[in-house]
Amino acid sequence: MDDAGALIRRYPVSTAAKGAGEASGSYCTPRGRHVVRAKIGGDQPINSVFVGRRPTGEIYTPELGQTAPERDWILSRILWLSGKEPGFNRLGPCDTMRRYIYIHGTPDEAFEQAPRSHGCIRMRNADLLELFDRVPVYTPVEIVEA
Numbered sequence: 079m080d081d082a083g084a085l086i087r088r089y090p091v092s093t094a095a096k097g098a099g100e101a102s103g104s105y106c107t108p109r110g111r112h113v114v115r116a117k118i119g120g121d122q123p124i125n126s127v128f129v130g131r132r133p134t135g136e137i138y139t140p141e142l143g144q145t146a147p148e149r150d151w152i153l154s155r156i157l158w159l160s161g162k163e164p165g166f167n168r169l170g171p172c173d174t175m176r177r178y179i180y181i182h183g184t185p186d187e188a189f190e191q192a193p194r195s196h197g198c199i200r201m202r203n204a205d206l207l208e209l210f211d212r213v214p215v216y217t218p219v220e221i222v223e224a
Contacts, residue, residue: 087208087209087212089205089209090189090201090202090205091181091191092191092192092193092195092200092201093107093193093195093199094106094193094196094198095193095194095196096193096197097193100161100166100167100174101171101172102172102176102177104197105196107195107197107198107221108159108161108167108179108197108221109167109222109223110161110162110163110166110167110220111162111167111219111220112160112161112162112174112219112220112221113160113162113215113216113217113218114159114160114181114213114214114215114217114219115159115160115215115216116156116157116158116215117155117210118131118156118158119154119155119156119210122154122155123137124154124203124207125139125153125154125183126138126153126154127151127152127153128152128153131158131178138153140185140187143185143187150196151185152183152184153182154182155182155207157181157182157209157213157219158175158180159174159180160174161174177197179199181198181199181206181219182201182206183200183202183203184200184201184202184203186202186204199221
């Protein structure tokens with residue numbers, strides 16, 4: 079949204095297969111107010127593969143995806159989220175950042191706007207690159223159940 083509260087852009091996303099929730103180890107997408115705490119991968123090519131927030135040097139292709147169909151692919155860019163609500167999504171056993179909750183790219187051919195992730199917010203890679211370029215660190219993010 080802009081400063082006047084008008085919607086600027088809307089993107090399709092995929093959230094957790096296990097639904098919404100804040101508990102560590104739940105594999106749920108945390109709700110509430112967050113900020114983009116870190117932006118990772120701005121210098122990497124589209125479809126770069128990340129493990130532990132570091133590029134592996136691999137570039138995702140459908141053929142690579144077939145070699146490890148169970149792998150949870152984190153591609154292109156990472157917007158690492160941090161909760162803003164102590165006791166709900168920040169600190170203790172519900173800390174979004176310590177849960178490593180990201181907005182990240184996913185294989186485009188497998189993307190569905192349906193609950194499929196392990197807690198993160200998945201996006202199509204081209205959409206993620208556009209969003210990544212639009213938002214600075216500390217941009218507010220609010221996650222609500224539809």
